[in-house]
Amino acid sequence: xxxxxxxxxxxxxxxxxxxxxxxxxxxxxxxxxxxxxxxxxxxxxxxxxxxxxxxxxxxxxxxxxxxxxxxxxxxxxxxxxxxxxxxxxxxxxxxxxxxxxxxxxxxxxxxxxxxxxxxxxxxxxxxxxxxxxxxxxxxxxxxxxxxxxxxxxxxxxxxxxxxxxxxxxxxxxxxxxxxxxxxxxxxxxxxxxxxxxxxxxxxxxxxxxxxxxxxxxxxxxxxxxxxxxxxxxxxxxxxxxxxxxxxxxxxxxxxxxxxxxxxxxxxxxxxxxxxxxxxxxxxxxxxxxxxxxxxxxxxxxxxxxxxxxxxxxxxxxxxxxxxxxxxxxxxxxxxxxxxxxxxxxxxxxxxxxxxxxxxxxxxxxxxxxxxxxxxxxxxxxxxxxxxxxxxxxxxxxxxxxxxxxxxxxxxxxxxxxxxxxxxxxxxxxxxxxxxxxxxxxxxxxxxxxxxxxxxxxxxxxxxxxxxxxxxxxxxxxxxxxxxxxxxxxxxxxxxxxxxxxxxxxxxxxxxxxxxxxxxxxxxxxxxxxxxxxxxxxxxxxxxxxxxxxxxxxxxxxxxxxxxxxxxxxxxxxxxxxxxxxxxxxxxxxxxxxxxxxxxxxxxxxxxxxxxxxxxxxxxxxxxxxxxxxxxxxxxxxxxxxxxxxxxxxxxxxxxxxxxxxxxxxxxxxxxxxxxxxxxxxxxxxxxxxxxxxxxxxxxxxxxxxxxxxxxxxxxxxxxxxxxxxxxxxxxxxxxxxxxxxxxxxxxxxxxxxxxxxxxxxxxxxxxxxxxxxxxxx
Numbered sequence: 034x035x036x037x038x039x040x041x042x043x044x045x046x047x048x049x050x051x052x053x054x055x056x057x058x059x060x061x062x063x064x065x066x067x068x069x070x071x072x073x074x075x076x077x078x079x080x081x082x083x084x085x086x087x088x089x090x091x092x093x094x095x096x097x098x099x100x101x102x103x104x105x106x107x108x109x110x111x112x113x114x115x116x117x118x119x120x121x122x123x124x125x126x127x128x129x130x131x132x133x134x135x136x137x138x139x140x141x142x143x144x145x146x147x148x149x150x151x152x153x154x155x156x157x158x159x160x161x162x163x164x165x166x167x168x169x170x171x172x173x174x175x176x177x178x179x180x181x182x183x184x185x186x187x188x189x190x191x192x193x194x195x196x197x198x199x200x201x202x203x204x205x206x207x208x209x210x211x212x213x214x215x216x217x218x219x220x221x222x223x224x225x226x227x228x229x230x231x232x233x234x235x236x237x238x239x240x241x242x243x244x245x246x247x248x249x250x251x252x253x254x255x256x257x258x259x260x261x262x263x264x265x266x267x268x269x270x271x272x273x274x275x276x277x278x279x280x281x282x283x284x285x286x287x288x289x290x291x292x293x294x295x296x297x298x299x300x301x302x303x304x305x306x307x308x309x310x311x312x313x314x315x316x317x318x319x320x321x322x323x324x325x326x327x328x329x330x331x332x333x334x335x336x337x338x339x340x341x342x343x344x345x346x347x348x349x350x351x352x353x354x355x356x357x358x359x360x361x362x363x364x365x366x367x368x369x370x371x372x373x374x375x376x377x378x379x380x381x382x383x384x385x386x387x388x389x390x391x392x393x394x395x396x397x398x399x400x401x402x403x404x405x406x407x408x409x410x411x412x413x414x415x416x417x418x419x420x421x422x423x424x425x426x427x428x429x430x431x432x433x434x435x436x437x438x439x440x441x442x443x444x445x446x447x448x449x450x451x452x453x454x455x456x457x458x459x460x461x462x463x464x465x466x467x468x469x470x471x472x473x474x475x476x477x478x479x480x481x482x483x484x485x486x487x488x489x490x491x492x493x494x495x496x497x498x499x500x501x502x503x504x505x506x507x508x509x510x511x512x513x514x515x516x517x518x519x520x521x522x523x524x525x526x527x528x529x530x531x532x533x534x535x536x537x538x539x540x541x542x543x544x545x546x547x548x549x550x551x552x553x554x555x556x557x558x559x560x561x562x563x564x565x566x567x568x569x570x571x572x573x574x575x576x577x578x579x580x581x582x583x584x585x586x587x588x589x590x591x592x593x594x595x596x597x598x599x600x601x602x603x604x605x606x607x608x609x610x611x612x613x614x615x616x617x618x619x620x621x622x623x624x625x626x627x628x629x630x631x632x633x634x635x636x637x638x639x640x641x642x643x644x645x646x647x648x649x650x651x652x653x654x655x656x657x658x659x660x661x662x663x664x665x666x667x668x669x670x671x672x673x674x675x676x677x678x679x680x681x682x683x684x685x686x687x688x689x690x691x692x693x694x695x696x697x698x699x700x701x702x703x704x705x706x707x708x709x710x711x712x713x714x715x716x717x718x719x720x721x722x723x724x725x726x727x728x729x730x731x732x733x734x735x736x737x738x739x740x741x742x743x744x745x746x747x748x749x750x751x752x753x754x755x756x757x758x759x760x761x762x763x764x765x766x767x768x769x770x771x772x773x774x775x776x777x778x779x780x781x782x783x784x785x786x787x788x789x790x791x792x793x794x795x796x797x798x799x800x801x802x803x804x805x806x807x808x809x810x
Contacts, residue, residue: 104238107264132194238264302472341560344457396541407455468593506589555581557606623764
């Protein structure tokens with residue numbers, strides 16, 4: 034008993050000690066679980082709320098692939114809807130380096146031998162290609178936008194991990210035609226010059242996207258695509274044929290005079306639309322790897338030069354319009370020298386004019402006469418006329434990098450600045466500004482801002498909603514003038530200036546701008562360039578120009594020709610630029626079908642064109658006629674029997690007088706006449722009034738047959754004959770239209786106006802015959 038009590042006390046003590054220990058352990062466990070739950074909750078909150086977008090993006094990258102689908106860039110059309118710039122699908126070569134494995138170096142070597150055709154193209158070299166294979170695991174370009182032959186050779190290699198995909202490529206069908214106007218695009222399809230740069234946003238379009246779902250083994254499960262939106266198409270006022278004529282004439286003259294560069298702008302004077310804008314030298318936008326950066330600039334809107342004597346038109350127009358000057362008034366040119374405020378203004382060293390008419394002074398480009406015209410107007414008024422003609426401000430033409438030129442306000446002029454500006458010094462202009470000034474004089478005195486964009490449209494060629502806008506010359510201003518148009522001189526002043534400028538071509542310094550069958554008017558200009566070394570006018574570096582229009586009474590076109598730094602020949606505007614104007618104007622007017630306003634002449638009193646004149650004997654035409662028609666030996670149109678070619682007059686050949694037998698045929702009843710002809714009867718078998726037989730009047734009847742010609746044409750009905758018209762004095766377009774109207778074809782020889790033809794006019798030939806026509810200048 035004595036020992037029992039301690040035992041119970043020990044048990045009680047142990048019981049009292051165990052309960053707190055269990056509670057503490059429970060608390061620790063509960064606290065641990067609470068912390069664990071809080072940690073998990075916080076982690077889930079972090080992942081699902083704060084970092085959800087990041088993990089969604091990672092999941093999408095693992096499970097999906099998004100490809101950007103490039104849009105088709107808009108097409109550039111000329112006014113006749115001829116494609117000037119278009120987008121085509123071509124092959125590009127790429128590789129998946131992970132599939133190449135350890136054979137990357139060998140694949141790069143093999144591929145480089147196929148795609149690395151240009152030594153200057155480092156992108157396709159073996160070293161660059163191997164570097165891309167090493168840097169990426171899933172994708173690496175081999176070559177971009179290769180030609181069809183190269184793509185086929187890559188396919189034939191059949192290399193594992195090398196694939197082809199279609200890409201859009203900008204293509205210029207006419208190569209360098211209008212290169213500076215159109216511009217070019219880079220490898221990323223972004224515009225880098227010309228209209229391609231100016232309207233890059235509109236023409237680029239909106240890219241599409243393709244979303245592809247992948248499984249764990251990277252196999253395609255499903256895809257969804259959003260179609261790209263193609264870019265807008267632009268229809269230009271340019272006529273590709275006129276553009277070609279201007280470029281060809283300019284290139285020939287540039288080669289002849291060895292100039293630095295040249296510009297020709299052809300404009301419709303009544304609407305301001307630019308029909309051609311030619312610059313030489315040019316570049317080929319299809320071959321960007323070999324482009325010369327020095328020829329990328331559009332000099333027609335960004336090149337500023339002192340215009341020289343062509344700017345005298347402003348002074349004379351202002352004097353006639355506001356100072357009461359008449360072309361018949363007398364101006365004292367003081368023997369070719371005039372001194373004012375210590376400065377002496379000289380005419381050309383060969384000119385020593387005294388008292389002459391205002392018209393004569395402009396026709397012979399007197400500096401003193403022009404200065405006196407400007408003095409009659411005064412500084413402020415003269416400045417307003419210069420601004421009215423568009424100088425000193427951007428014209429707003431839809432081309433990038435246009436400059437406003439150089440024209441200071443009168444308050445900044447020196448004492449003799451008005452003398453300098455009157456003769457085209459101390460002022461800077463662009464060729465587009467120059468042609469717009471001439472157009473204002475030609476159209477009746479209204480300045481119309483130049484434009485080169487007709488419309489922007491979503492329609493493609495072939496859509497009936499998109500129609501060509503072929504140029505048809507008008508003889509009056511449109512009812513609704515474009516924004517920015519303004520009257521500068523009166524219609525009477527315009528008429529007087531047109532008459533004076535006509536005299537400049539017929540009697541003055543612009544004699545080499547004469548046309549055949551058309552009147553022309555214009556002004557020559559020869560400006561000295563500033564010598565950078567001496568900061569004075571150079572006596573050897575000149576800018577030769579000519580600005581004019583034709584025909585005089587109803588101008589259809591205005592043309593400005595600017596040739597910078599010619600090194601051969603006389604280098605004056607009248608001998609360097611005026612011939613280019615004459616060649617371009619002659620061809621364009623004939624191409625447009627503008628009626629002649631003066632008689633055609635056999636030869637022009639101008640130097641022969643740059644290209645060698647085509648000369649041949651009549652026998653050559655006969656031989657060519659026999660060759661192209663492949664006539665049988667007994668045919669009356671054979672070269673041996675054909676009438677000898679002869680010069681035809683400009684008037685149509687007189688209709689042959691009906692013979693008495695032909696008149697007798699007309700008197701027969703219809704049934705009798707039909708039976709007579711069915712039996713082979715012709716007028717040659719009809720008796721004449723004396724009872725005898727008349728001479729044979731028609732060729733023997735030829736049985737209908739299909740005749741194959743060497744050049745792919747056929748004659749299907751040789752029994753139906755027509756009279757060959759006279760083509761003399763007509764251009765190629767008119768000749769072709771006349772011949773086609775009666776079922777004949779034309780084999781042209783040379784260029785210019787028609788002068789010889791075989792067969793001769795009036796000859797009866799089968800329908801489908803090919804007439805040989807020689808064109809000369």
